[in-house]
Amino acid sequence: MRLLKxxxxxxxxxxxxxxxxxxxxxxxxxxxxxxxxGLRSFYPVFRKEPGAPVQVQVCRDVVCRMAxxxxxxxxxxxxxxxRQDVEVTEVSCLGLCDQAxxxxxxxHPVQGTAARIRACATGDQPLPDAPMPDQAExxxxxxxxxxxxxxxxxxxxxxxxxxxxxxxxxxxxxxxGLGGAAFPTGMKWDFTRRAPGDxxxxxxxxxxxxxxxxxxxxxxxxxxxxxxxxxxxxxWVIGARRGIVYLRHEYGRARRALETAxxxxxxxxxxxxxxxxxxxxxxxEVFVSxxxxxxxxxxxxxxxLEDRRGEPRNKxxxxxxxxxxxxxxLINNVETFAAVPAICRHxxxxxxxxxxxxxxxxxxxxxxxxxxxxGVHCVPWGTTARQVLERCGGxxxxxxxxxxxPGGASTAFLPADRLDTPLDFDAMQEAGSALGTGAMVFxxxxxxxxxxxxxxxxxxxxxxxxxxxxxxxxxxKAVEMVEQVRAGAAPTTSVSLVExxxxxxKTSICGLGQVALLPLVDALRTFPxxxxxxxxxxxxx
Amino acid sequence: xxxxxxxxxxxxxxISVPAGTSVWDAARALGIDIPALCHDPRLRPVGACRLxxxxxxxxxxxxxxxxxxxxxxxxxxxxxxVERHRRMLTLMLLSEQPAESAREATTGDDMLYALARRYGIxxxxxxxxxxxxxxxxxxxxxxxxxxxxxxxxxxxxxxxxDEIQHNNVMTRTGKGYTARIAFDLDAAMAESTCVSCGExxxxxxxxxxxxxxxxxxxxxxxxxxxx
Numbered sequence: 001m002r003l004l005k006x007x008x009x010x011x012x013x014x015x016x017x018x019x020x021x022x023x024x025x026x027x028x029x030x031x032x033x034x035x036x037x038g039l040r041s042f043y044p045v046f047r048k049e050p051g052a053p054v055q056v057q058v059c060r061d062v063v064c065r066m067a068x069x070x071x072x073x074x075x076x077x078x079x080x081x082x083r084q085d086v087e088v089t090e091v092s093c094l095g096l097c098d099q100a101x102x103x104x105x106x107x108h109p110v111q112g113t114a115a116r117i118r119a120c121a122t123g124d125q126p127l128p129d130a131p132m133p134d135q136a137e138x139x140x141x142x143x144x145x146x147x148x149x150x151x152x153x154x155x156x157x158x159x160x161x162x163x164x165x166x167x168x169x170x171x172x173x174x175x176x177g178l179g180g181a182a183f184p185t186g187m188k189w190d191f192t193r194r195a196p197g198d199x200x201x202x203x204x205x206x207x208x209x210x211x212x213x214x215x216x217x218x219x220x221x222x223x224x225x226x227x228x229x230x231x232x233x234x235x236w237v238i239g240a241r242r243g244i245v246y247l248r249h250e251y252g253r254a255r256r257a258l259e260t261a262x263x264x265x266x267x268x269x270x271x272x273x274x275x276x277x278x279x280x281x282x283x284x285e286v287f288v289s290x291x292x293x294x295x296x297x298x299x300x301x302x303x304x305l306e307d308r309r310g311e312p313r314n315k316x317x318x319x320x321x322x323x324x325x326x327x328x329x330l331i332n333n334v335e336t337f338a339a340v341p342a343i344c345r346h347x348x349x350x351x352x353x354x355x356x357x358x359x360x361x362x363x364x365x366x367x368x369x370x371x372x373x374x375g376v377h378c379v380p381w382g383t384t385a386r387q388v389l390e391r392c393g394g395x396x397x398x399x400x401x402x403x404x405x406p407g408g409a410s411t412a413f414l415p416a417d418r419l420d421t422p423l424d425f426d427a428m429q430e431a432g433s434a435l436g437t438g439a440m441v442f443x444x445x446x447x448x449x450x451x452x453x454x455x456x457x458x459x460x461x462x463x464x465x466x467x468x469x470x471x472x473x474x475x476x477k478a479v480e481m482v483e484q485v486r487a488g489a490a491p492t493t494s495v496s497l498v499e500x501x502x503x504x505x506k507t508s509i510c511g512l513g514q515v516a517l518l519p520l521v522d523a524l525r526t527f528p529x530x531x532x533x534x535x536x537x538x539x540x541x
Numbered sequence: 542x543x544x545x546x547x548x549x550x551x552x553x554x555x556i557s558v559p560a561g562t563s564v565w566d567a568a569r570a571l572g573i574d575i576p577a578l579c580h581d582p583r584l585r586p587v588g589a590c591r592l593x594x595x596x597x598x599x600x601x602x603x604x605x606x607x608x609x610x611x612x613x614x615x616x617x618x619x620x621x622x623v624e625r626h627r628r629m630l631t632l633m634l635l636s637e638q639p640a641e642s643a644r645e646a647t648t649g650d651d652m653l654y655a656l657a658r659r660y661g662i663x664x665x666x667x668x669x670x671x672x673x674x675x676x677x678x679x680x681x682x683x684x685x686x687x688x689x690x691x692x693x694x695x696x697x698x699x700x701x702x703d704e705i706q707h708n709n710v711m712t713r714t715g716k717g718y719t720a721r722i723a724f725d726l727d728a729a730m731a732e733s734t735c736v737s738c739g740e741x742x743x744x745x746x747x748x749x750x751x752x753x754x755x756x757x758x759x760x761x762x763x764x765x766x767x768x
Contacts, residue, residue, distance in 0.1 A: 022726055032709035032710070032725075033726050034710055034711055034723070034724070034726075036726070037712050037714055037723060037726045037727055038713060038714065041715050041716070041723075041727070042713075042716050292716070309716075314588040314604060316609070461717070461718070463717070464716075465716060466694065466713070466715070466716050466718065466719075467589055467694075468588070468589050468590075468591055469590050469591050469630050469633060469634060470630060470633070472694070472718055472720070473636070473670075474633055475718075476718045477633065477667055477668055477670075480668045481668060484668065492667075492668050493666050493667050493668060495629075495666055495667055500629070502626070503626045503629040503630065503633075505601070506594070506601050506602045506626055507594050507601070507602050507626050509589075509604075514601065
């Protein structure tokens with residue numbers, strides 16, 4: 001973390017990480033120059049030369065593309081082309097899909113058209129305050145009514161609980177990783193607890209960056225104390241003394257909320273050398289990511305924390321046994337940690353009873369796209385996609401639904417006739433997709449499905465780290481092949497997207513490459529009659 | 542103290558190896574040749590090229606060079622599926638290669654071209670990524686030619702520079718499709734701290750790093766130039 005923090009400090013203080021500053025840093029830290037170049041050039045936050053004083057970052061990904069139109073980025077650029085003091089860049093999903101089309105002006109979120117972006121970027125209009133999350137809606141997994149009660153779960157555990165009982169409760173509750181991978185949480189905690197070694201770590205993966213996903217931002221902004229407590233309980237269970245929240249760079253308000261919660265926890269004795277006087281020590285800090293979707297891949301995240309390029313590791317070994325600095329490391333998503341205090345306080349049965357029917361627990365969903373009221377909702381597991389849509393006011397402008405993605409860019413789109421599928425990992429899989437992070441993107445009848453799914457593939461291509469061949473080259477070729485067909489050019493290959501996808505899915509190191517072509521390739525199968533996809537069918541699919 | 546042994550089968554043949562042995566090494570001990578471009582027994586394996594993928598019965602294929610053998614593992618190194626994916630990976634790499642390989646033209650041992658021959662690839666049936674050589678070249682060094690277009694980012698030169706020679710000069714720079722190798726803070730090779738030891742050329746599997754002809758090269762300025 002030391003080198004990346006030093007680079008971030010340079011970037012922040014002088015607007016760039018120059019060659020001269022890196023030479024100085026190399027001498028001071030006694031590291032070779034190449035290592036610093038590897039870092040500076042990998043992470044998008046760093047730039048070699050300072051830019052214009054006003055930085056306008058326009059989201060180019062699917063939800064904002066739907067809201068702003070395919071030429072939205074171009075329009076923003078054109079609207080500001082006369083301003084020397086403004087630099088416009090197109091960036092990957094900002095995690096503001098509920099405020100689409102989203103732009104960040106000097107890291108401040110702004111929603112709207114090119115004209116509004118210009119007004120805000122030039123100072124003609126003040127920068128707006130981002131809407132505050134609705135506390136009541138998001139409070140369902142908070143077992144506390146007042147701040148004085150915070151950390152009650154961990155206090156009780158330290159007094160009279162047992163680590164094994166916590167693991168059992170998580171297993172009984174049926175809690176699975178809510179960052180998309182759905183690995184059983186109790187099992188992960190058990191592996192990490194039983195992994196040999198005195199030095200262990202707890203890491204919260206708060207690098208939420210997948211288009212359509214913004215629930216972790218809202219949880220952190222409104223209930224950071226639950227995340228802190230979930231990590232604290234994890235540390236107590238596995239025997240860790242140190243924890244790190246790996247937070248995505250763009251989440252400024254979440255960062256402030258988290259730092260406030262951590263400060264408060266230190267003041268009240270929930271964190272520090274002796275948690276509530278028990279002798280159990282736990283220190284927690286926030287590490288702000290220097291950027292990039294791939295950092296949410298847990299081993300890429302570990303590489304960053306070890307001051308290397310964020311390129312995923314080959315697994316096994318898994319982080320539960322060999323994580324940060326090769327030590328056993330418990331890594332969970334924001335929402336997963338946030339669910340733990342309530343499960344400990346009220347019990348696994350209570351958690352299970354929150355679900356609909358036979359489904360257990362509560363789930364935060366990020367809803368965006370062509371819906372009347374996009375946003376984050378906390379719903380019982382087993383709620384159907386239709387009920388979620390109704391809760392968001394139905395489709396925008398009364399349009400008919402064409403397709404919906406239940407779990408984010410890495411999950412396949414389903415047709416409208418699967419709207420009664422319950423929100424559940426297995427049920428969504430049976431329906432032909434996956435629940436992923438619970439990022440539900442609804443797409444209306446008039447949309448060009450090829451444009452929508454190609455936007456997802458472009459996202460993965462743009463965010464590929466470049467380490468392994470299939471992802472680095474395959475994602476690029478796929479986009480090129482589709483763009484050739486869309487432009488009406490004669491295809492220059494007889495290789496099909498399906499064949500390409502199979503090689504990426506089977507041979508890529510990490511999940512990014514494995515799913516990079518999935519949204520598009522799967523749409524060819526699920527929507528055989530869609531007119532926009534027909535162009536790809538002539539020998540291409 | 543003897544290391545713990547693990548027993549597994551590779552292509553139906555039983556083998557016992559010390560725990561921690563890679564599938565690639567175990568297969569080699571059986572005389573089974575698993576292709577690889579990024580792996581070299583002298584270097585720490587990185588599993589980047591994915592050509593050594595094998596089937597261990599899991600959901601995805603696994604890179605043999607980085608996969609430790611496990612007790613009871615059943616490995617298939619040459620199924621039709623595995624070979625199909627290796628061929629596709631070779632095709633992807635070839636679609637980014639320049640028209641001529643400097644290594645093939647000189648020492649004739651370009652490992653990527655050897656794979657192309659192994660898989661009978663004559664025409665590259667993917668969009669051409671090498672037209673106009675967009676990745677460029679670095680001819681600044683008097684003794685080593687760098688052709689970024691021929692680079693497959695296998696990381697061998699970087700590990701050779703770092704781990705065999707301990708010269709600490711090379712890195713990958715950038716990210717994703719446009720990533721490439723670089724020296725120091727992305728300096729020209731001749732202006733970097735490179736000492737021209739030649740290790741990167743020796744370990745490079747393609748035409749990305751090759752020796753330049755030294756005929757007529759003056760070793761010291763002024764010598765023989767009449768000055």
